[in-house]
Amino acid sequence: MQLATAFRLFGQDKAGASPMPARLRAWWQGDAAPKAPSEAVVEEGLGEVPLPETVETLPPLDAPNPWSKERLALLAELWGPGFTSPGGEEFTIELIKPLALTPAMSLLNLDAHLGGAARTISNVYQMWINAFEPNEALAAIGMQMSENEGLAKRAPVEFCNHEALGERLAKDGRQYDCIFSKEGFYRIANKEEMFEAIYKHLKKDGQLLFTDYVLPESGETSPEVAAWLAMQKEIPPLWTAEQTLKSLSRFEIDLRISEDMTARYRQMIVEAWASYVQRLREQGFEPAMGEALLREVESWVRRVLAFDRGGLRIHRVHAIKRSSLSF
Numbered sequence: 001m002q003l004a005t006a007f008r009l010f011g012q013d014k015a016g017a018s019p020m021p022a023r024l025r026a027w028w029q030g031d032a033a034p035k036a037p038s039e040a041v042v043e044e045g046l047g048e049v050p051l052p053e054t055v056e057t058l059p060p061l062d063a064p065n066p067w068s069k070e071r072l073a074l075l076a077e078l079w080g081p082g083f084t085s086p087g088g089e090e091f092t093i094e095l096i097k098p099l100a101l102t103p104a105m106s107l108l109n110l111d112a113h114l115g116g117a118a119r120t121i122s123n124v125y126q127m128w129i130n131a132f133e134p135n136e137a138l139a140a141i142g143m144q145m146s147e148n149e150g151l152a153k154r155a156p157v158e159f160c161n162h163e164a165l166g167e168r169l170a171k172d173g174r175q176y177d178c179i180f181s182k183e184g185f186y187r188i189a190n191k192e193e194m195f196e197a198i199y200k201h202l203k204k205d206g207q208l209l210f211t212d213y214v215l216p217e218s219g220e221t222s223p224e225v226a227a228w229l230a231m232q233k234e235i236p237p238l239w240t241a242e243q244t245l246k247s248l249s250r251f252e253i254d255l256r257i258s259e260d261m262t263a264r265y266r267q268m269i270v271e272a273w274a275s276y277v278q279r280l281r282e283q284g285f286e287p288a289m290g291e292a293l294l295r296e297v298e299s300w301v302r303r304v305l306a307f308d309r310g311g312l313r314i315h316r317v318h319a320i321k322r323s324s325l326s327f
Contacts, residue, residue, distance in 0.1 A: 017089045067137050071292040075114075077271045077279070078296070081147055082116025085136075085183055086268035089120045089176060094156040098257060098318050099207050101125045105177040108132070108201075110165070111184020111208075115142035115157035121180075122155040130176075132160035132168070134187070161180040162188045166197035181210040182315070185244075192247055199251045209255075211261060211316045214241045222311030228302035231295075241315045248319055257318035263312040266307050269300055 009134030087095070101107065103126040104317060109118045112131035122129045133139035142157030160168050179198050188194050200207060215221065215238045221229075229235045239247075306312035 001237075006122065026131060048086060068142060068292060070286075070289050071296070072114075072141070072291050074093045074289060074296055078276055079135040082114045082119060082142070084113045084116075086265055086272060088183075090115070091268065092117045092120045092182075093124060093230060095182070095211065096121065096178075096209060099178050099180070099209055101178065103127055106130075106174070107178040107180060108176045110179060110198075111187075112142060112157050113138060115155060116144055117180075117182060118157065119146060119149060119151050120154040122151055127154075130174075130319040131155060131157045132134075133157055134159070134161045134163070134184075137162075162194065163190075165194060169197055169201045176206060177199050177203055178207045178209065180208075181212075183211055183213060185210060186213040186238055187235060191244075192241065195247050195251070199253075199321065202321045204321060206321045207318065208248075208321075209257075209316075209318045211314055212244070214244060214313050215241055216240065216310055217242060219243075220305060220311070222232070222309055224302060224306040224309050225311045228299065228306055228312070231299055231302065238312075241313065244315070244317065248317070252322040254322060255317070255319050259316050261314045261316050262307055262312075266304060269304060273300065278298045303310075 055296050075084050076082075079086055083089075097196055099107075103119065105127065107121065107127060107129050109121070109129055109131040111113075112133045113131070115131050118129045118131035121127060131142070133142055136159045139157050139159040143152070146152050146155050179202060185191060185194065202208065215225070217240055219240050221238065225238070230240075241258065241260075245255065248255070303312065307314075
């Protein structure tokens with residue numbers, strides 16, 4: 001996808017074209033929509049035909065400056081301040097509802113990103129949260145956000161890379177009532193070791209709740225998934241939901257929730273982008289946002305295509321450590 005494609009996608013309506021949010025929804029839902037002749041390639045790219053294989057024109061999202069002020073501003077517009085993925089504050093509270101949190105409980109938020117979820121949980125439940133983020137630059141920005149909101153102690157965002165998680169948890173010597181992660185485990189190469197570290201540091205009756213990207217049960221990596229992963233850096237082979245549950249079954253846990261949330265997640269993506277497009281139409285477009293917009297558009301369009309072709313799913317898991325046995 002070229003930068004001109006993004007400008008055409010989010011620019012003013014051309015004569016005879018349907019309203020921009022409607023076209024965006026139609027493209028991503030694969031529905032028929034009125035076409036301007038010059039837009040056919042763009043609509044095909046977002047609808048029934050895979051995007052052109054031009055991934056090499058876009059370096060991985062973490063190079064050279066993945067967290068530019070333009071991208072951070074775009075993410076805040078799309079998902080809400082402090083969030084880097086769909087849902088925002090409202091979805092965070094909905095997602096963690098099975099944990100039945102109270103102020104007396106301890107919670108570790110892994111893959112905390114900018115810390116939006118940690119701060120939301122801390123504010124809503126008046127809890128003290130530990131938040132770990134494996135990207136050092138992102139953790140620093142998230143910590144600054146916590147400081148700006150007066151939550152540097154109640155919801156600090158600390159750097160902890162995936163490989164050092166077990167060592168860090170062992171050094172801290174803490175056990176948690178709850179451990180929560182949102183779409184982060186797919187980046188971890190040694191998931192078996194990661195789950196073991198998590199289990200060791202859950203209290204008896206402690207709860208693990210996470211969402212993650214998984215492959216369909218065939219375990220095949222589709223072209224759409226491969227195209228999305230190519231935009232990122234050093235992502236290990238994705239697991240299926242079955243592989244994830246099998247790894248967790250090594251431990252003394254009770255599985256409470258195992259559900260496919262793809263449809264809900266996809267809906268949030270489409271609605272967020274449609275709202276953003278509407279704001280662009282009303283307020284205009286900042287040329288400085290061009291590169292950040294292009295990268296974000298392509299990344300999320302590729303994800304939606306992977307959802308729609310059945311090659312990628314979002315899965316939620318909630319498990320409780322049995323109280324009768326210790327690790």
